[in-house]
Amino acid sequence: MPLSAQSQADDDQYVLKASMDNARNLSNILKAIAFKDHSIFTATPNGLRVTVEDSKCLQANAFIQAEIFQEFTIKEDLVAFQINLTVLLDCLNIFGGSSVPGVLTALRMCYRGYGYPLTLFLEEGGVVTVCKINTQEPEEPIDFDFCSTNVTNKVILLSESLKEAFSELDLTSEVLQITMSPNQPHFRLSTFGNSGNAHYDYPKDSDMMEVFQCTETQTNRYKMSLLKPSTKALALSCKVSVRMDGRGFLSLQYLVRNDEGQICFVEFYCCPDEEVEEE
Amino acid sequence: MNCQLEGNRVKAFGKAVHALARIGDALWLDPMDKGLALRAVNSAHSGYACFLFSPMFFQHYSLESASEQGAGTIKCKLVMKSVLPLFRCLASIERNVERCQISISTPDDRVKIQFFCRHGITKTHNLHFQESEALQAVFSSHLCPNVMRAPARLLGDLVMHFPVSQEEITLSTSPLKVSLRNYCEEGRDHTRVTNTETSSHPDEFDRFQIGVNSDITFCLKELRGLLSFAESLCLPVSVHFAAAGKPVCFSVEDMALEATVVLATLMDPESGGASQAAEIPRRADAAAPPAGSREARGGVPQGAPAAMELIPSSQGSPGVAPPAPMHEADAPICSLLFRALSSEQDEGCNTAPPVLACNSEEEDDETGSPSH
Numbered sequence: 001m002p003l004s005a006q007s008q009a010d011d012d013q014y015v016l017k018a019s020m021d022n023a024r025n026l027s028n029i030l031k032a033i034a035f036k037d038h039s040i041f042t043a044t045p046n047g048l049r050v051t052v053e054d055s056k057c058l059q060a061n062a063f064i065q066a067e068i069f070q071e072f073t074i075k076e077d078l079v080a081f082q083i084n085l086t087v088l089l090d091c092l093n094i095f096g097g098s099s100v101p102g103v104l105t106a107l108r109m110c111y112r113g114y115g116y117p118l119t120l121f122l123e124e125g126g127v128v129t130v131c132k133i134n135t136q137e138p139e140e141p142i143d144f145d146f147c148s149t150n151v152t153n154k155v156i157l158l159s160e161s162l163k164e165a166f167s168e169l170d171l172t173s174e175v176l177q178i179t180m181s182p183n184q185p186h187f188r189l190s191t192f193g194n195s196g197n198a199h200y201d202y203p204k205d206s207d208m209m210e211v212f213q214c215t216e217t218q219t220n221r222y223k224m225s226l227l228k229p230s231t232k233a234l235a236l237s238c239k240v241s242v243r244m245d246g247r248g249f250l251s252l253q254y255l256v257r258n259d260e261g262q263i264c265f266v267e268f269y270c271c272p273d274e275e276v277e278e279e
Numbered sequence: 280m281n282c283q284l285e286g287n288r289v290k291a292f293g294k295a296v297h298a299l300a301r302i303g304d305a306l307w308l309d310p311m312d313k314g315l316a317l318r319a320v321n322s323a324h325s326g327y328a329c330f331l332f333s334p335m336f337f338q339h340y341s342l343e344s345a346s347e348q349g350a351g352t353i354k355c356k357l358v359m360k361s362v363l364p365l366f367r368c369l370a371s372i373e374r375n376v377e378r379c380q381i382s383i384s385t386p387d388d389r390v391k392i393q394f395f396c397r398h399g400i401t402k403t404h405n406l407h408f409q410e411s412e413a414l415q416a417v418f419s420s421h422l423c424p425n426v427m428r429a430p431a432r433l434l435g436d437l438v439m440h441f442p443v444s445q446e447e448i449t450l451s452t453s454p455l456k457v458s459l460r461n462y463c464e465e466g467r468d469h470t471r472v473t474n475t476e477t478s479s480h481p482d483e484f485d486r487f488q489i490g491v492n493s494d495i496t497f498c499l500k501e502l503r504g505l506l507s508f509a510e511s512l513c514l515p516v517s518v519h520f521a522a523a524g525k526p527v528c529f530s531v532e533d534m535a536l537e538a539t540v541v542l543a544t545l546m547d548p549e550s551g552g553a554s555q556a557a558e559i560p561r562r563a564d565a566a567a568p569p570a571g572s573r574e575a576r577g578g579v580p581q582g583a584p585a586a587m588e589l590i591p592s593s594q595g596s597p598g599v600a601p602p603a604p605m606h607e608a609d610a611p612i613c614s615l616l617f618r619a620l621s622s623e624q625d626e627g628c629n630t631a632p633p634v635l636a637c638n639s640e641e642e643d644d645e646t647g648s649p650s651h
Binding site: 168196197200205208 | 358360361364371375389398399400401402403404405406407
């Protein structure tokens, strides 16, 4: 295998080495958060976290645990850099990205440290491509200070019930309003567009509702432009947890199963639209 | 007005909306005693469609409005772009929607369309509407010398060979043969386009009565929606027509519904009627012209498209669309004369230009609500 045929000397220089037999397990999940070019890679012994932010109001994170990789070696407690996610995805899909059954693209990512590019070795059918992508100074991802103790309302829904709603959302509405309440409507998505308004109601006893823990009635509006990108993550996922905290901040967590059935997570944090008072 | 549809009926209703969307940008919702009519007309006023769902089509149909007595028969004009998305994915409607409820609420000028879906999920859409007078084309099919009725698939099979971009086709009928061919505008080189002709033998039709051999040219795009609707419900399609220049009417009916599409046909350039050589305008790019163009064609002879007489809504909304599609220099293509059927207005509409489509005995006069 060409990828493993690298000299031992080279290998020792890398602070981070990660290999995957199927590059799609990484590229698919990164596509779910690739709504901006700019991304922050943070690697710890637990695995890889890729963060994308938008206007300081929205943050998307993809978590790929170390166990998902065939090899994951990190020499420091924390390795972080910024990288252009669009370029990275183009490289991961360099062999065309079409899914021919049985043909996999193998990936090896190597990083020497601060100032060095991220090197990708990609192999498919005996053909090897080496990509070196420049990295930048990592910015600190925003801390939305969203902790479970402040969560007032939480639901977990099966993604299939939300997929249709999200694909039908009236995009002429500037906001997506989310209502969570112990009373009816228990969980409601609303839009206010040019042709009128629309409401999607999910009752607490629906068989699509896995968990329903709502303690108080909360209605918050979020900019549609910020939440619409989460539709990709929703499309990949099988379950989604929606949580609101006391400040009206929204947390969306998507459970994604990859080709091999392993679990990864994508989460979105979003600030409420300031113009509207919380009810 | 308040009505409820169940299961498969929602999909059929959605198919009707799709067919109407091929015709015009606005959807008229007209609740009547005999049922709920959905209508559309194109900007050139040369294509009209009406889908009338009788009370039998619905699980529940009532003209009473919960909030206001007497407001049940309000007629609404909706923007097609706001209605079509609700029914866009018919496969998903078939899978998920158990019940659909449509009601009209006057206090806030909203039409409420609610889908009750599997797993207890409810989708509610409140759409703005404009109050409007009824829109109706009058067409007397009993006066047509030519009538055909084809099983649902036949016409679909005949037209499927034409490219989706094909605007107009010519239907040629004689007692021995029926054929469809693509219409190529004057001035365009026949040899540079793919010419398609499909034909059928009268035996394949359930009913075939040709009094006058004719070649009529009309817009195919506007018809496709109805053909698709008919095929999905396996209903035969009836065609009523006459010579070139007179409108053609395609209709589909069963116990619970009646759907009609009336299309204008191109005038035969050699025929006696219009004295000018017909430089046939392209209907496809007929945008609603400035109102002035109507006057410019005032002197034009028979066949002047007086077009859609929409009585402006008394609410002051800009209900009237200026008629006619054509470039001022062109001879009029034969268009349809529509008359709003608000009974008080009938007299006012009986003006000079010859009527191409007369009072139809099938269309009842509106006896409904007095105009507000």
